[in-house]
Amino acid sequence: MSLAATTRPSRDQLLAWLDSVMDPEVPVVSVVGLGIVRDIVWHDAQGGQNDAGMGTLQVIVTPTYSGCPATEVIALSIRVALQSHGVDAVEVTTQLSPAWTTDWMTETAREALRQYGIAPPAGPAAGLADGSQVIDIASLLHAGHQPAVPCPQCGSTRTRLLSQFGSTACKALYRCNSCLEPFDYFKPH
Amino acid sequence: MQEAKFEYLLRLGDNALVLSQRLGAWCGHGPALEEDLALTNVALDLLGQARMWLSYAGEVEGRGRDEDALAYLRDGGEFRNLLLVEQPNGHYGDTVMRQFLFDAWHQHLLAGLGQSSDPRIAEIAQKSAKEVRYHLQRSAGMVIALGDGTSLSQKRMQGSLEQLWPYAQEWFESDDVDTWCADQGLAPAAPTLAAPWRASVEVVMARATLAMPDYVGHQRGGRQGVHTEHLGHLLAELQFVQRAYPGARW
Numbered sequence: 001m002s003l004a005a006t007t008r009p010s011r012d013q014l015l016a017w018l019d020s021v022m023d024p025e026v027p028v029v030s031v032v033g034l035g036i037v038r039d040i041v042w043h044d045a046q047g048g049q050n051d052a053g054m055g056t057l058q059v060i061v062t063p064t065y066s067g068c069p070a071t072e073v074i075a076l077s078i079r080v081a082l083q084s085h086g087v088d089a090v091e092v093t094t095q096l097s098p099a100w101t102t103d104w105m106t107e108t109a110r111e112a113l114r115q116y117g118i119a120p121p122a123g124p125a126a127g128l129a130d131g132s133q134v135i136d137i138a139s140l141l142h143a144g145h146q147p148a149v150p151c152p153q154c155g156s157t158r159t160r161l162l163s164q165f166g167s168t169a170c171k172a173l174y175r176c177n178s179c180l181e182p183f184d185y186f187k188p189h
Numbered sequence: 190m191q192e193a194k195f196e197y198l199l200r201l202g203d204n205a206l207v208l209s210q211r212l213g214a215w216c217g218h219g220p221a222l223e224e225d226l227a228l229t230n231v232a233l234d235l236l237g238q239a240r241m242w243l244s245y246a247g248e249v250e251g252r253g254r255d256e257d258a259l260a261y262l263r264d265g266g267e268f269r270n271l272l273l274v275e276q277p278n279g280h281y282g283d284t285v286m287r288q289f290l291f292d293a294w295h296q297h298l299l300a301g302l303g304q305s306s307d308p309r310i311a312e313i314a315q316k317s318a319k320e321v322r323y324h325l326q327r328s329a330g331m332v333i334a335l336g337d338g339t340s341l342s343q344k345r346m347q348g349s350l351e352q353l354w355p356y357a358q359e360w361f362e363s364d365d366v367d368t369w370c371a372d373q374g375l376a377p378a379a380p381t382l383a384a385p386w387r388a389s390v391e392v393v394m395a396r397a398t399l400a401m402p403d404y405v406g407h408q409r410g411g412r413q414g415v416h417t418e419h420l421g422h423l424l425a426e427l428q429f430v431q432r433a434y435p436g437a438r439w
Binding site for chain 1 (some may be wrong): 222223226227230231233234235236237238240241277293308312313315316317319320323325326328329356389392
């Protein structure tokens, strides 16, 4: 273990490293950009063989969807990425509350999604955030309550929902009526 | 009285687990790719919810049982799910109707649980409610599309509704477990969900041109471990690997 590794890296440095950990299902958006890294906290060394005098770094993440199979891969990728920078003792813990929302996705991440061919969430998930309010089923069924989803290829808003679920839990499938391309849509959630 | 809380958490976890297993059986058999994707994604959400509820149930019980032990190593009589969720998939309309009746109740339940005096219950419910909102949006839309579809699809959906209706009432009854949990502020009292559920169902059935059943009287017992004959068969599949190869891992 090099001497340098015994100094704790700065918070900004750690977040920059985490920003290189990509979502396994959407490999252009990092776990930081997606908003699922909620906090990082140092805990003092307990004399364990792995902490190298730095202590343990706790990375607090929140799941996107409760059944998302990527969650475990993400925890592993976070540990591997930090360990490659000499932070050996990493503990990834899950925090459910407040529930993740697509509103926490950064602008950079939204643009990266668009470039990748996935339409980012159109409009805020606000109002859904705590999930405690019961939906008014009549308004839910009312046509036109959904915001237009611009096509990530040509920008047209003449798009149409093909399937409410898509290739992963977080996406729906759309088609553009202008350029006729199908595309994934990251649902506001 | 941790026992009552454990029982209540099992009910929540088992509903999600059993319905998830039912929906998972459609994988590769959906009538259209979009439907296949939808059912399996809903199944995945419910499985995630089941894991959270059962993990917490195991902690509350305090006998060292984790989510896997509870899911794979209990027999039918120890399951606490509603009778509705164990009903067979039937034809596609049956599956859609079962889902809608459940989703409409589930969202009202989770909204109440989101205000639970137990912060862990509240956070799991708030997380789940966001997912269930989307499930409901979809299942309500499908009931309308199929009900207000052709004369054949309407007839079949009316049949699904009549057949499932007797199983969609036991969740409004309070027993000792419910009463205790409601008194502690852990969960909404079961009967309080009846009126909002019925209102949601009426709105959708009217749009779907389906008649509300006037059948009175219903089946009960799932929450107390008295199940229909279908649960055992479902568990035989769900638990096969752990029963045949105890402790198997990969």
